[in-house]
Amino acid sequence: MKVTRLLTPLCALALVPGAAVGGVMVGGTAAAGPAAAATQPTLVAVTAVHQGAEDRLVFRFSGGLPVSHTAHYVNRLVADGSGRVVHVAGRAILQVSFRNAQAHDAQGSTAPARTAYRLPNAMLSVRSGDFEGVVTYGIGLAKKTQFHVTTLQNPSRVVVHVGAAFRTVPRKLWLFDRQAFVANTPPFFVPRLRPVLPGTPATGLMDRLFAGALPLERSSGLSTLRSGATGFVIRSIADGIARVQLTGTCSNGGSTVTIAGEIMPTLRQLGSVDFVKIYDQAGHTEHPLGHQDSIPACLEP
Known part of the structure; x- marks a missing residue:
């Protein structure tokens, strides 16, 4: 399992912003991924579950993992290509993007564009882009918390772990x-x-x-x-x-x-x-x- 973690503010002070450290780009963005695949992976499912003290959003792909992924908080979610604002319910928006990936095939969309959840923190995921090999989602949260991202194989999955250690x-x-x-x-x-x-x-x-x-x-x-x-x-x-x-x-x-x-x-x-x-x-x-x-x-x- 490959893990990508956000740097804590204390650790970030000891590093040069924008420097690549162990496959992670320092400066607030989590990024990781395997070497480029010969075929473009296709997003086929988006699911979520609460486990322990976190909510886990699972993006499952067919055809392997994306070349890379990024995750960071944004003030608003903007649609790829058009630039229009995509409205996301919640107190915080976590944007997740996958490069060298798609969320469609010849028949149309292969994964849900919008899904609501009954979880402590994650309340919905909304797709804002499936454009030129980049798939982007916004995750609407009840509260801005720490997060990290992992990848899993067989089947190929990118998992976003969002902190949910609070009472509801x-x-x-x-x-x-x-x-x-x-x-x-x-x-x-x-x-x-x-x-x-x-x-x-x-x-x-x-x-x-x-x-x-x-x-x-x-x-x-x-x-x-x-x-x-x-x-x-x-x-x-x-x-x-x-x-x-x-x-x-x-x-x-x-x-x-x-x-x-x-x-x-x-x-x-x-x-x-x-x-x-x-x-x-x-x-x-x-x-x-x-x-x-x-x-x-x-x-x-």
């Missing part, structure tokens, strides 16, 4: 039940459990909401309605009122159900929240004052 509490997240909606058999939103940090449950729950439904939940017809929103800001939680502003755009999409049906019960389960006021991207809501729920006009049926 289970909270309910409400998801949209499309089958119930189509059949007109309420309730249209149903709760599912997620782990969140105890100190910031409102933020943690909203992050999990934007991370989306888990693969098994999606297969049973559950999903997240985002109503055009790409993110959120918790404006305040005070006097029994949670105030949440959506970012991106805001639209009901011509439907009678919107993201409000997920946010309202998700936040009202918290002991400090009796009412929820949702604001659009411009900061507007229909009833900004008073002890009552409120939504912006863009979410009205």
